[in-house]
Amino acid sequence: MFLGTHNPKLDDKGRLTLPAKFRDALAGGLMVTKGQDHCLYVFPRAEFEQMARKVAEAPFTNEAVRAYQRYLFAGTDEQRPDGQGRISVAPELRRYAGLAKECVVIGAITRLEIWDSQSWQRYLDEHEDSYAQAQEEVLPGVF
């Protein structure tokens, strides 16, 4: 279960150090893909396969579905962390998420998300105010 916020940096070779507490769960391989809101999603291998299968089952006679599948799968990169728990982020993914040097990695239960530090800060600022009321509006009955 991925949780919390971490602040790793991209080194000059485009490698990102994964938070230490997440490494065990990702040691078996992981997938980096383009997420919503211009961040990157990181899934454990098994988790991604399960999701990908669902997506692949959608009828690819539909033009929009086909485009989505292509975009998703073409933009996905398989990685295996090195001995120090780092992965390298492909240039196209770096561009998509606007990653400079300072990054933010957040846990989202089944996946990680990688954000550029500034983008994340902006996102937080925009949503903090609505957080309290969202608890009752978006998710009635959870608390």
Added chain:
Amino acid sequence: MFLGTHNPKLDDKGRLTLPAKFRDALAGGLMVTKGQDHCLYVFPRAEFEQMARKVAEAPFTNEAVRAYQRYLFAGTDEQRPDGQGRISVAPELRRYAGLAKECVVIGAITRLEIWDSQSWQRYLDEHEDSYAQAQEEVLPGVF
């Protein structure tokens, strides 16, 4: 079942001593997260997992849901009390709840809440008057 009010202090390393009577219930691990009204919630691990699963099941294609999930999960920190029943409160959480040195920890049945002492006092002052009548308005038929 968490109940009552306690007044621990943050030490200079940002650690908070949990009330002694709550420690057994939290020894197996706990989650600290951003609550409503700028306080922090503390859930036992199992309790949180159950809740998180419900939240994670909500469709993350919806923009508002996604924002809520991110804010919740990124702002959640897993902790395990040390031998003296202390946890450390992450700087971002401290900021969110405006925690100075003097804190207030209140029991709320399934969870604890951590408040800054002054914020809590202010909250009490604002709500004491409406408490008596709220009993009949909010909870008809309970008493």
Added chain:
DNA sequence: TGTGCGTGCCGAGAAACACCGGCAGCCACC
């Protein structure tokens, strides 16, 4: 064959974590 880039390894510094001992307050028993 030489050069450049990508990848992996190793070490030092720093920060976080956990443990341990002493002190104060409270309660019970004498």
Added chain:
DNA sequence: GGTGGCTGCCGGTGTTTCTCGGCACGCACA
């Protein structure tokens, strides 16, 4: 009312872990 013991609180100190920077190797392309 006084004294002893217990429990919880607080600060310091040691150890481990993580992170960061540098270095060497290997492959690919020129």
